[in-house]
Amino acid sequence: MIQSIQTTLDTLLKDHAEHLDTRAILIDHDAISRAPEVLKAHFDTTSPWLLVVDENTWNVAGEKLSQELDKQDISWSKFALSDHPDHPHPVCDDNTIAQLKDHLTSHTFGAVIAVGSGTINDVVKKATSLIDTPCACVATAPSMNGFTSKIAAVLSKGVKTTIPAQAPLVVIADLDVMMESPERMIASGLGDLISKPVSNADWQLSALLNDTFHSEEAMVVIELGAKMLDNVAPTLQHKDPNAMAGLLGSLMVSGLAMSIAGSSSPASGGEHLISHYMDMTGYAHLLPFDFHGCQVGVGTLTTALFYEKLFAMDPASIDIDAAKARLASWDEHDALLKERFGVLHHAVREHAINAYPSEEDIERRLGRLQQNWDEVKTKVSRTLRTSDSIEQELRAAHGPVRFSDLGLTRERATEAVVYSKDIRNRYTILHLVWELGLLEQWADEALEKLF
Numbered sequence: 253m254i255q256s257i258q259t260t261l262d263t264l265l266k267d268h269a270e271h272l273d274t275r276a277i278l279i280d281h282d283a284i285s286r287a288p289e290v291l292k293a294h295f296d297t298t299s300p301w302l303l304v305v306d307e308n309t310w311n312v313a314g315e316k317l318s319q320e321l322d323k324q325d326i327s328w329s330k331f332a333l334s335d336h337p338d339h340p341h342p343v344c345d346d347n348t349i350a351q352l353k354d355h356l357t358s359h360t361f362g363a364v365i366a367v368g369s370g371t372i373n374d375v376v377k378k379a380t381s382l383i384d385t386p387c388a389c390v391a392t393a394p395s396m397n398g399f400t401s402k403i404a405a406v407l408s409k410g411v412k413t414t415i416p417a418q419a420p421l422v423v424i425a426d427l428d429v430m431m432e433s434p435e436r437m438i439a440s441g442l443g444d445l446i447s448k449p450v451s452n453a454d455w456q457l458s459a460l461l462n463d464t465f466h467s468e469e470a471m472v473v474i475e476l477g478a479k480m481l482d483n484v485a486p487t488l489q490h491k492d493p494n495a496m497a498g499l500l501g502s503l504m505v506s507g508l509a510m511s512i513a514g515s516s517s518p519a520s521g522g523e524h525l526i527s528h529y530m531d532m533t534g535y536a537h538l539l540p541f542d543f544h545g546c547q548v549g550v551g552t553l554t555t556a557l558f559y560e561k562l563f564a565m566d567p568a569s570i571d572i573d574a575a576k577a578r579l580a581s582w583d584e585h586d587a588l589l590k591e592r593f594g595v596l597h598h599a600v601r602e603h604a605i606n607a608y609p610s611e612e613d614i615e616r617r618l619g620r621l622q623q624n625w626d627e628v629k630t631k632v633s634r635t636l637r638t639s640d641s642i643e644q645e646l647r648a649a650h651g652p653v654r655f656s657d658l659g660l661t662r663e664r665a666t667e668a669v670v671y672s673k674d675i676r677n678r679y680t681i682l683h684l685v686w687e688l689g690l691l692e693q694w695a696d697e698a699l700e701k702l703f
């Protein structure tokens with residue numbers, strides 16, 4: 253099983269090399285011992301290597317990696333990211349990226365290695381891409397799918413956004429380290445991947461209603477990643493190396509698919525906006541939030557329910573004139589955004605203004621939906637799963653399945669579902685349901701079940 257996943261990854265890296273930064277991925281037992289050998293094939297050993305860590309990732313994997321480098325006489329130094337002023341851990345924000353970039357420009361390193369997962373990998377991906385130097389990642393938890401993607405999730409001016417970055421040249425995931433990860437981080441990895449059925453549906457929906465780009469090449473790759481997750485959930489928390497390799501393989505493939513598609517669209521739709529809203533408001537107002545993938549999992553249950561409601565509708569009931577009449581002017585909407593987002597308004601506004609529809613946009617989208625209902629339903633449903641089946645899989649892996657499990661109040665959960673469409677210019681089911689005038693009602697109905 254582990255070997256077949258490795259073989260699939262090796263083949264993908266070779267077949268899609270033109271779209272990818274990543275040249276090697278190693279998922280195995282005791283992979284950190286083999287890390288120097290794999291890394292040496294891609295990085296210069298005449299200058300010291302920099303290990304970018306935090307206190308936790310140093311203990312989990314960084315120290316062991318440094319010992320392996322010592323054995324090979326590869327000199328190294330350590331750069332510990334500082335904690336966010338309000339939180340006991342680092343955050344991938346503009347400031348942290350600038351700190352690492354400054355350190356990189358004032359020294360010469362043969363390799364810059366992120367020893368971490370979401371945050372540290374994103375900081376390293378972005379900072380090294382700013383100065384055009386390659387990087388690597390030694391993973392410390394299977395918590396999200398960004399290891400091999402060419403984007404970084406950054407809290408920029410308070411808004412959680414994904415921006416272009418380079419992917420690591422080499423990614424190493426040591427199964428023995430991964431299996432010791434906290435249960436919640438393992439569940440987060442599954443949650444991030446389980447969005448696929450609905451994020452792909454959003455991607456297809458936008459292509460059909462807006463003529464946005466959609467890639468069959470990426471879809472084929474995504475399906476390979478989905479297969480690796482078959483039957484993984486029930487034993488994921490039982491220190492089963494095959495299940496863990498399946499999760500990791502699928503996380504790596506998901507990142508590669510984003511690189512092949514040239515955007516995060518294949519793996520990030522409305523469910524990610526719901527999660528990003530929790531992060532943004534969590535940081536801005538010191539409110540609770542959870543691991544990215546845990547939030548994405550609950551967001552996915554919400555948007556999967558929305559698709560069920562959408563396709564249960566009678567297309568004849570879509571009233572396009574009423575939808576156009578409901579559309580407020582941008583100034584009126586902007587005033588509403590100010591009320592909703594407070595200190596984050598200015599930053600959100602930049603994204604919302606680009607996404608705000610005209611009457612023609614609404615007429616085109618809802619007209620196409622109504623006229624091509626069967627085609628849209630068939631194509632969008634190709635990847636969809638029911639909310640109930642997704643919930644069962646999350647539960648099997650001990651993942652959170654309710655907004656209350658994430659520490660949110662009912663009011664903030666409603667806001668996450670209703671407000672989050674304005675934080676990014678990418679058409680999703682949340683936008684469609686809003687254009688249909690049903691977003692608040694459906695959010696209430698979904699939360700009856702999911703709070």
Ligand SMILES: [Zn+2]
Nearest residue numbers: 396397444548
């Ligand atoms: Zn994600």
